[in-house]
Amino acid sequence: MSYFEELDKEMDRYLEDNASEEPAILKKLRKETYQKTTQPHMISGYLQGRLLSILSHIIKPQNVLEIGTFTGYAALSIAEGLPKEGKIYTIDKNEDLAYIPQKYFAESDYKDQIEFILGDAKEEIKTLDKIWDLIFIDADKESYLEYLKLIKPNLRSGSIILIDNVLWYGKVLDNNPKDKQTEQIKLVNKIIAEDPDFENLILPLRDGLHLIRKK
Ligand SMILES: C[S@@+](CC[C@H](N)C(=O)[O-])C[C@H]1O[C@@H](n2cnc3c(N)ncnc32)[C@H](O)[C@@H]1O
Numbered sequence: 001m002s003y004f005e006e007l008d009k010e011m012d013r014y015l016e017d018n019a020s021e022e023p024a025i026l027k028k029l030r031k032e033t034y035q036k037t038t039q040p041h042m043i044s045g046y047l048q049g050r051l052l053s054i055l056s057h058i059i060k061p062q063n064v065l066e067i068g069t070f071t072g073y074a075a076l077s078i079a080e081g082l083p084k085e086g087k088i089y090t091i092d093k094n095e096d097l098a099y100i101p102q103k104y105f106a107e108s109d110y111k112d113q114i115e116f117i118l119g120d121a122k123e124e125i126k127t128l129d130k131i132w133d134l135i136f137i138d139a140d141k142e143s144y145l146e147y148l149k150l151i152k153p154n155l156r157s158g159s160i161i162l163i164d165n166v167l168w169y170g171k172v173l174d175n176n177p178k179d180k181q182t183e184q185i186k187l188v189n190k191i192i193a194e195d196p197d198f199e200n201l202i203l204p205l206r207d208g209l210h211l212i213r214k215k
Contacts (some may be wrong), residue, residue, distance in 0.1 A: 002041075002207035003170045012047075019050045026035055026076060029104050033066075037097060042070050042087045044164070045137070048206050049077035052136070052162075056081025061133035065123045066090035067147055068139030068164075072101030076138065079110035087113045089122045089128055092139075125150045131159075138164040141181040152197075159214040163188070167208025181208045 005012045022030075026049055034040040038083065044052065056064075062085060066075050067090035078087055088110075099117050099136045107171045115125050121139055122172065125147070132154050137147050151161070166172070166189055171182040191201050192212055200212040 001083065001166050002165075002205060004206060006169070007120070009142075016046050019047055019120060022046050022049065023076075023080070025108055026073060027171060029073055029076065032065075032100065036100065042192070044074040044077065045206065048164075048209065049073055051187060051203075051205060051209070053078040053080040055160070055162075056134065059088070059134050062086050063130045063136045064088040064136070065125070065128065065130070065131050065132050065151065066136045066138065067125070068092060069101050069116060070138075070140065071097065072104045072116075073115075074136055074138060075101065075114055076104060076108055076110065078134070079108065079114055082110065082113055089117060089130070091117045091119060091124045093118070093120045119196070122146060131152060131156050133159055135159070135161045136164070137161065141165065142184050143169070144184055145191070148191070155214040157214055161210075161212040161214070163192075163210040163212070165207040166202055166210040167204070169170065169207065172208075 004163045030043060033043050052074055064078055066088060069075060069090040075088050075090045095118060098192060101116055105111055105116060114208060122143065135151055137144060166185055168182050168185050171177060172186050174182060177183050190199055192210065197215055198212050199215055202210055203209045
């Protein structure tokens with residue numbers, strides 16, 4: 001569930017009805033995520049998955065980093081647009097759920113192109129010596145600024161960063177947020193908008209997706 005889905009469910013249905021069909025493997029994964037996890041709303045889902053696929057087809061990334069795999073929906077969506085030599089490194093620290101993305105990656109057409117890393121992203125990112133063409137940040141909101149700092153040296157001109165949940169159920173409009181997550185999301189949105197190295201806008205899709213290009 002998300003800010004815009006909540007605001008207008010009928011419009012959200014309309015958007016889904018007029019998007020390309022969800023590939024069968026993602027349909028199956030979405031179902032299993034809702035059956036077997038306690039926070040299924042964390043999944044990127046249908047519309048965001050289609051956007052990730054289209055962007056990946058446009059960018060044709062060689063190296064993709066995803067921070068926060070969950071059950072693997074976004075990684076598999078991005079994988080659709082990878083060139084033959086392209087690779088996704090996707091990190092998650094949740095050991096209990098790791099069997100789900102691992103199972104789906106293994107049975108997908110992209111099994112040799114997705115590397116699942118089980119661990120804390122703050123440590124694991126440092127071990128990956130890559131220049132990233134595309135990065136999807138979708139993990140603990142309190143650490144968004146730290147992730148941005150960690151990845152920035154590994155960007156090239158034209159690298160794309162996507163950051164999820166940047167409207168945080170509309171809480172970013174609160175002038176005096178009481179929780180750390182809202183505070184951090186607001187701070188990161190501001191830092192990005194003011195950074196002369198970036199061109200950016202927030203797409204009002206789902207819970208807000210920050211689209212950033214390194215100049
Ligand atoms: C919103 S979900 C990711 C959804 C996924 N990208 C998708 O599209 O379906 C957030 C994930 O981040 C993971 N996470 C949170 N903090 C983390 C950390 N420090 N290192 C690695 N993973 C983390 C959680 O375990 C959770 O699975």
